[in-house]
Amino acid sequence: MRQLVFEIIKKALKKMDVKFDEEKIKSSVEVPKDFSNGDYAFPCFVLAPEMKMPPHEIAIQIREKIGNVPLELSDVTTAGPYLNFFLNRNLLSYELIKKIKKEKENFGKNTDGKSEKTMIEFPSPNTNKPLHLGHLRNMAIGESLSRISEGNGEKVVRANLNNDRGIHICKSILAYQKWGKGKTPTKKIKSDHLVGDFYVMYSKKEKEKPELENEAHLLLGKWEKGDKLTIEVWKKMNKWALDGFEKTYKEFGITHDKEYFESNIYKKGKEIILDGVKKGIFEQTPDGAVKFDLKKEGLGEKYLLRSDGTSLYATQDIYLAYLKQKDFNLTKSYYVVGNEQEYYFNVLFKILKNLNIPLKGLKHISYGMVNLPDGKMKSREGTVIDADDLIEKVEELVKKEISKREKISRKELEKRSHILALAAIKYMLLKINITKNMLFNPKESISFEGNTGPYLLYSYARASSIIKKSKKTGKINSEEKLEEKEIELMLKIKDFPGIVKKAYTELDPSVVANYSYELSKIFNEFYHSEDVIGSKKEDLRINIVNSFRQTLKNSLYLLGIDVLEKM
């Protein structure tokens, strides 16, 4: 279409005997921000120096030379210095309606990435504390990017690395051994929360007694040597943590195709590092520690093993990279991890490259932190928004809202409040550009009005309700003209496949989130300005509502948000 517009301009200019730079003209053709200015526009400024005329006159002259417009277009108009090209929007709308009717949940998808097999790793928690709001952002992003990649034809392996060993884990264990008194999870205390309580306890005690840090290191040494008693406690607490995570994943609606455990792979990582020392890639200091010199690349020195021989954070990722490739034969590998670890991933990828580990398409999906009004969340200090608590609290708020409006069965109330609460939380987390830090204000962020998840579900439920109540089948009679709001809505729907691609290239779900909102907003305007049921154009409008409903559903699917037929 863009090409057609260009050809029309080119032809007119040739008639006028004007010299022009084809590439410059072509790249000037743009899509107006406001749909009332047409579907394509050409600003005539570029021609002013050559033609020695004011741009608005150039526009008028070109318009005259264009003469009758081809069938694909309905009109070409001038607006000051602009030439505005209008597609045959009526025709286009009918074609779109037919397309969506046929493609249904596949509308918007493409196969651009069909030769890719991508592993997306998220949220890779530490097993010393429960999941918090930061993990929810991570999971929302991980799941959404998985769906966006699949929507663009890729095969996706959702993976999770459980960081179940290391000094931080030993800290929870130490506190439990010292002050736990054999406590076990109860109905009141979820198992991963119990583990987290001991981690916080350790941090508090360490402030008074810094020597605890040495004890934790001794414990790590014992763990790495396989000390029976240590392993026993570790196994018990780890299971508590992992069982707790599993419940949270289920609540939040995410699953993994593959679970990796750091405790299973760190030893092999150590071997690779020591082998790297032999090959001269890494350097061993006199006290036995191993480091990697990246000063030339401006990344400083990175330690890979401690002088006591115990592993550091990077150890696991090294063997894991090898393992991922061996397990799945991937073409791409994404790590969904916060932006505070950008330096780490720079270094890691350099290490993997130097070791010739064949994992391809490495990418750190770096997302911004979730901050609170008083600053950063710190799990050590217990100033975190807990994932389970938040979900539960939002569900309670939703229940109150529903109960204000309608009396429904307990079961239906549970179902609706769960879906709505997740929509509210996920949308809140995904509507913000992935790279940006975001502010979570407990008082304001949980809202059900305006640009929120519930607004989107509400729009969807309204559309569903119309379709359910109408007796019309949606026969297509392409003689009927669409009203302005209907055109606007159909033009927005037409953008969806492009949005799916854009979110894929930018690897950012907020592209889809913002689109979903804009789409719903136009639908709500349409809903208020035009009656569907009982209207003379009921069949056409049912088709429009149907197209909207399907597109919004597809769009929300990419965000990992389920819809409700009634709310």
Added chain:
RNA sequence: GCCUGGGUAACUCAGCCUGGAUAGAGUGCCAGCCUUCUAAGCUGGAAGUCGCAGGUUCAAAUCCUGUCCCGGGCGCCA
């Protein structure tokens, strides 16, 4: 100090990559709209030196340079 992200309405954010038509949205505030498809909605209004200063351009929130302010990173922590 070095690396890196940000600064757009009172608040939270789009827009910036790929420069164009009066800079958008939500919240909050003000004024309206429920006997009619769900008011978790819709309509209208007030509210902006797009951090600051230069530069490039017919045209700059958008590109370039400088500068100020805020966050994150630069651990034998994870």
